[in-house]
Amino acid sequence: MQHADEKRGWIQHKKIIVVIAILLIIGGIYGFRLWTETRFLLGKSIIISVIPAEASFSLAYGEQQNITFTVTAEHAWPCAASCQFQFQDTSSNATIDAGKVLLSNKQSFQRSYPLSVSRLGSGQDLYNFQVRCKPKESIICPATTDETFRSSLVIANYDLNELQKQLKEVLRENITLFLRELSQADVLLQEASNAVFIASKAVNMEPIRQEKEQLNSRFAALHIAAENFRAVWAQQDYLSLSRQFNQSFQDAAQDLQQRAIQLNQSADALLNQHNRVVRQLQEFAGQYQLLELSNATSTGEDRQQAENLSRAFISIITAIRNQTTNYPQLEQESSALLQDFAPTAAMVRNRTMQEARKGEYFLTEEQGLRCLLENCSSLPQINEMPILNAICTEITAFTKEYQQLQNRSRAQNASFPDDPAFAQYAADLAQHYREQLRQEYRKSGYSSLIPPEQPGDVERNPAFDAYNMSAYYFARQQYAPPLAEYQSSVCIPPTPPLPSIPPAPQIQGFPAYTAISTIETALSDAPPVCCVFGACEPCCHDESCRNNPDTFPVVLLHGHSVLASSSPEYSLDAFNKIQYRLQQDGYINAGILSLASIQEGLRSGEWGVSGKPVTVKVSYYYDAFQKAGEYVVVPTKSETIDTYAVRLRDLVDAVLQKTGKPRVKMIANSMGGLVARRYLQIFGDDAVQLLIMTGTPNKGIIGRVNDFCPLLGEGLECRDMQEGSLFLNKLNDPAKQPNIPLYIIAGSGCDMGGRDGDGIVLLDHALIPNARQFIINGTCAGTYGEPLHTAMLDIERYPDVYGIIKDILAE
Numbered sequence: 001m002q003h004a005d006e007k008r009g010w011i012q013h014k015k016i017i018v019v020i021a022i023l024l025i026i027g028g029i030y031g032f033r034l035w036t037e038t039r040f041l042l043g044k045s046i047i048i049s050v051i052p053a054e055a056s057f058s059l060a061y062g063e064q065q066n067i068t069f070t071v072t073a074e075h076a077w078p079c080a081a082s083c084q085f086q087f088q089d090t091s092s093n094a095t096i097d098a099g100k101v102l103l104s105n106k107q108s109f110q111r112s113y114p115l116s117v118s119r120l121g122s123g124q125d126l127y128n129f130q131v132r133c134k135p136k137e138s139i140i141c142p143a144t145t146d147e148t149f150r151s152s153l154v155i156a157n158y159d160l161n162e163l164q165k166q167l168k169e170v171l172r173e174n175i176t177l178f179l180r181e182l183s184q185a186d187v188l189l190q191e192a193s194n195a196v197f198i199a200s201k202a203v204n205m206e207p208i209r210q211e212k213e214q215l216n217s218r219f220a221a222l223h224i225a226a227e228n229f230r231a232v233w234a235q236q237d238y239l240s241l242s243r244q245f246n247q248s249f250q251d252a253a254q255d256l257q258q259r260a261i262q263l264n265q266s267a268d269a270l271l272n273q274h275n276r277v278v279r280q281l282q283e284f285a286g287q288y289q290l291l292e293l294s295n296a297t298s299t300g301e302d303r304q305q306a307e308n309l310s311r312a313f314i315s316i317i318t319a320i321r322n323q324t325t326n327y328p329q330l331e332q333e334s335s336a337l338l339q340d341f342a343p344t345a346a347m348v349r350n351r352t353m354q355e356a357r358k359g360e361y362f363l364t365e366e367q368g369l370r371c372l373l374e375n376c377s378s379l380p381q382i383n384e385m386p387i388l389n390a391i392c393t394e395i396t397a398f399t400k401e402y403q404q405l406q407n408r409s410r411a412q413n414a415s416f417p418d419d420p421a422f423a424q425y426a427a428d429l430a431q432h433y434r435e436q437l438r439q440e441y442r443k444s445g446y447s448s449l450i451p452p453e454q455p456g457d458v459e460r461n462p463a464f465d466a467y468n469m470s471a472y473y474f475a476r477q478q479y480a481p482p483l484a485e486y487q488s489s490v491c492i493p494p495t496p497p498l499p500s501i502p503p504a505p506q507i508q509g510f511p512a513y514t515a516i517s518t519i520e521t522a523l524s525d526a527p528p529v530c531c532v533f534g535a536c537e538p539c540c541h542d543e544s545c546r547n548n549p550d551t552f553p554v555v556l557l558h559g560h561s562v563l564a565s566s567s568p569e570y571s572l573d574a575f576n577k578i579q580y581r582l583q584q585d586g587y588i589n590a591g592i593l594s595l596a597s598i599q600e601g602l603r604s605g606e607w608g609v610s611g612k613p614v615t616v617k618v619s620y621y622y623d624a625f626q627k628a629g630e631y632v633v634v635p636t637k638s639e640t641i642d643t644y645a646v647r648l649r650d651l652v653d654a655v656l657q658k659t660g661k662p663r664v665k666m667i668a669n670s671m672g673g674l675v676a677r678r679y680l681q682i683f684g685d686d687a688v689q690l691l692i693m694t695g696t697p698n699k700g701i702i703g704r705v706n707d708f709c710p711l712l713g714e715g716l717e718c719r720d721m722q723e724g725s726l727f728l729n730k731l732n733d734p735a736k737q738p739n740i741p742l743y744i745i746a747g748s749g750c751d752m753g754g755r756d757g758d759g760i761v762l763l764d765h766a767l768i769p770n771a772r773q774f775i776i777n778g779t780c781a782g783t784y785g786e787p788l789h790t791a792m793l794d795i796e797r798y799p800d801v802y803g804i805i806k807d808i809l810a811e
Contacts, residue, residue: 046081046133047074048150050591055154056606060161064116067154069129071110073103079141080104083133087113090126090588091531102136117158121236123529123539124609125156128589149576151591153614155606160236167238172523175229175245181253182222183519188260189219190515195267202508203274204323208266215259222252226519234526271508273327277316280334281504284313287345290352292498293388296490297351302344303498310501312337317502352388355490360386361449362483363395365437366402372433373470379437382444392491399487402474409475416472417464425464426473432458530610533586540611546660551608552689553659554587554615554809555652559670559695560709560717561621572617574669577795579615581802590616593654605660613809614659618651620644620675641671641720641727645678652679652687663689665809669793670695670760671721677731680738690741692808694801695758695789697721698744699765700728703753723765732768742771743808745801747788750780759787774804 053068073081080102087097101109115127130151135141160168196205196212232241291298291306298306316333319325338345360383367380416422431454438450527538540551556575572592583589590607593616607614621644655664666688668676673696680688700723701709709718720727730736746766747758756763759780767773776798778788795802 046135046148048072048081048083048131048133048148050129050131050150050152052129052152052154055152056157056603057155058157058159059115059117060159061117061120061164062161064114065156066112066114067127068110068112069152070108071101071103071131071150072106072108073133074106075135078105080136081133082136083131085111085129085131087111088128088130090128090533093534096127103133115156117156119158119529119531120160120164121526121529122159123157123531124606125158126532126588126610127154127156128152129154130589147576148573149580151589153588153590153607155609157603157606160238164236164238167242168236171233171238171241171245174247174250175233175241176521176523178229178245178250178253179226179519179521179523181250181257182219182226183517183521185219185253185256185260186223186517186519187515188257188264189215190517191513192260192264192267194513194515195264195271195510198510199267199271199274199508202320202505203271204320204325204327205267205270206323207326208263208270211259211263211266215256215263218252218256222249222256223519225249230520230523233523236526268510270327271510273331274320275507277320277327277330277334278505278507280331280338281313281316284309284334284337284341285501285504287341287348288313288498288501290345290348290388292493293352293392294355294490294492295494296355297388298348298494302348303494305341305344307499309337309341310499313501317505320505356386356388356391357446358449359388359391359395359486359490361441361446362486363391363398364441365434366483367398368437368440369430369433370402370405370470370474372436373430373473379440382441382446384445388490392487395483395487395491399483405474409471409473416467416475422464422467422472423476425458425461426469426476428458429469430473528609532588532610532612537611539609541609545611546608547662549663549689550810551611551613552661553590553607553613553655553664554582555655555664555666556615556617557648557666557668557672557676558617558619559668559672560721571621572619574790574793575617575667578667578793578802578805579617581795582615582806585806586612588612588614590614592617592619593651593658594619594622604657606658607655608659608661613665616655618648618655620647620651620672622647638716640716641674641678642682644675644717645682648675648679649683656687663687665689665692667692667694667805668696669693670697670789671717672696673698674721674727674731677738678727680740681731681736685738685740688738688740690743690808691738692743692745692805693766693771694745694792695747695761695766696744697761697765698728698768699723699732699762700725701761701765705760734770737770741811742768743774743804744768744771745774745776745792745804747778747792748775749778750788758789758792760789776801 049070049072051070051072053070057065057067059065069087071083071085073083075081081104083101083103085097085099085101086095088094089096096113097111103109111129115125117125128151130149132147132149134147193212193216196208199205200209229241229245232244288306288310291303312333316330316337319330364380364382371379435454438453441447442450528541529536530539531537540546545551556579558571558574561571579589588607588610652664656662664687666676668691673691673693676688676691676693677698680691700706701718701721702723706718706722709721719725722728744767746763747761748756748763750757750759752759752762757765758776758778763775776788776792778791778798780787792798792801
């Protein structure tokens with residue numbers, strides 16, 4: 001019985017032990033789960049690192065490079081992280097690889113990808129490896145809906161290979177020479193075409209028009225070939241271009257030059273033939289007009305011959321106008337016309353000259369006599385080359401004037417003496433003056449026309465000289481018979497008149513013409529091409545692109561770490577969703593930039609080559625020092641905000657160096673806004689375009705937030721954030737505010753001891769007078785729930801926050 005009782009007692013004791021053990025296990029599980037949930041609540045979830053073997057590399061066309069990414073997850077043991085990864089070709093906006101992986105604490109996995117250059121020329125391609133992880137739920141490990149994001153930007157710079165570079169230089173020389181030859185041919189052909197066009201208005205250019213059209217067709221074909229070469233050159237497909245281009249194109253351009261020169265010479269020769277015909281026609285027309293002047297210069301037979309020949313003259317002019325006869329034939333006909341008319345024309349020309357000289361002498365002598373009678377000081381001069389038409393015109397004018405002078409003089413007749421001696425004296429004086437004139441004119445070529453010398457001395461009679469001898473002479477003297485007879489016999493055209501003939505054409509010439517080649521002779525190097533999100537454009541290398549605010553990088557600056565023991569990595573997750581949303585809207589996700597990554601093999605300005613703005617998260621919770629030639633990065637959170645501002649300067653300088661941009665745009669959360677403002681106050685605002693602050697305690701923290709801050713977080717930064725601290729008084733000095741745009745996004749809707757705020761920062765403590773303000777209305781989830789202060793950055797719950805940020809960045 002005793003043994004049975006002992007056995008029952010032992011069984012009962014074992015049951016109690018089992019129950020206690022079960023209770024301990026259950027309590028441990030729930031305790032561990034509670035501890036893990038508390039870590040999640042305080043921001044200590046999962047740390048992910050994505051490390052590429054190379055952040056940047058260079059490839060030549062046809063080469064291949066393997067890129068390896070190492071992903072590590074750190075979280076609470078023995079929980080696991082459920083991760084999704086994606087390798088994205090950002091340039092083509094295509095996914096290369098995607099998958100899922102389950103990682104235990106500090107477990108790593110690797111992915112390698114062969115990358116090659118698929119485009120010709122030079123430029124840049126972008127790739128991005130992205131990982132999204134969240135805790136995997138189990139009995140002891142809770143799950144959260146929030147994901148931790150990490151991404152790694154990899155840049156592939158590509159260029160020509162050596163064969164392409166050699167081909168490029170050879171082709172540049174040869175094609176440039178071809179383009180220069182073609183350009184010269186273009187100028188010569190334009191000049192020839194212009195000559196043909198101008199001359200064709202009056203000259204029959206049909207013999208060379210066909211040649212011109214052929215040359216134009218050949219030039220057009222070479223021009224098309226040149227543009228095709230230029231297009232392939234722009235595509236930088238030098239291997240294909242070397243197969244298309246050869247010496248024959250240069251030879252064809254040179255041959256085109258020579259034929260254009262010959263065409264120009266042919267046009268010039270044809271125009272010269274035309275002008276020779278025109279000169280002969282003009283000469284005939286001039287001779288024909290001489291026959292129309294007077295019976296004294298031409299006979300009836302002369303005029304009959306001229307009338308007969310005028311038909312041939314008209315026929316030649318008609319052929320020129322209608323462009324129906326070739327010029328060698330026209331030149332032969334016009335030459336025969338002149339030759340047939342030459343003897344008659346010579347005789348008429350001689351007679352015309354003789355009559356013109358005779359009339360010139362008669363007129364000049366009468367004009368001289370009047371001049372002497374009127375006491376003039378200079379005598380009229382004889383024209384050595386008189387023209388019959390002009391002489392007759394002058395004689396007619398002189399006759400009219402002489403008639404008027406006689407009429408006026410006769411009206412004064414009563415005032416002259418009616419004495420024969422006075423009349424004789426006037427006649428002798430006139431004869432004396434005539435002899436004076438003849439003595440003078442005998443010195444000229446008119447001596448054969450002047451009568452023999454006749455003494456004409458006269459003794460001057462002062463009594464008679466007192467009278468107006470000029471008026472008496474013109475009143476009483478008859479009109480000079482030689483001049484009157486000349487006018488009536490010579491200055492009257494023949495009757496009947498000759499038939500009229502059309503005017504001869506005018507001499508043609510080529511007006512000044514400056515041809516401008518349509519061929520661009522320089523081969524410009526195609527700019528490097530950068531493709532982003534499926535769109536390709538020239539890379540951002542010029543100053544206008546570099547200084548374009550739309551391309552400035554966006555720096556994302558986290559806030560205060562709630563727990564002093566938390567890794568700085570947790571703080572970097574604050575802007576995860578905003579950074580990824582900006583990526584969807586055209587910003588390049590550059591992931592995280594730390595002081596360690598500054599030393600990566602990334603060339604200066606490489607982040608800015610694409611011309612798209614990058615977003616990058618930075619942390620002032622890290623510091624670095626150099627040891628044995630390498631940088632050692634250590635987390636150092638227990639510092640003042642002034643120290644963080646100094647570290648921020650290194651980070652901003654690194655972003656500027658990596659992007660090659662003059663300024664950054666900054667978005668700072670919570671205490672990060674104070675760090676950014678202090679940076680601007682210490683180092684100036686030259687490197688910052690604008691600052692957006694979300695939930696920043698610009699006038700400090702108070703109440704329970706202030707009480708718990710140094711208990712959980714770092715004491716020095718908590719001290720600086722206290723309302724009325726020395727740091728805040730210096731920071732808010734009105735005389736030391738930046739001159740860049742400041743924007744504040746503040747939360748409202750949480751009861752903070754009877755005052756409005758976001759659960760951490762009072763609304764009126766977030767606002768400052770020199771900033772543009774945006775208020776986000778929300779709620780806080782109870783005493784231990786997530787405050788609006790941190791929830792605002794969850795843009796799925798508060799999309800207005802992202803809308804405000806996007807609009808500000810686009811301004």
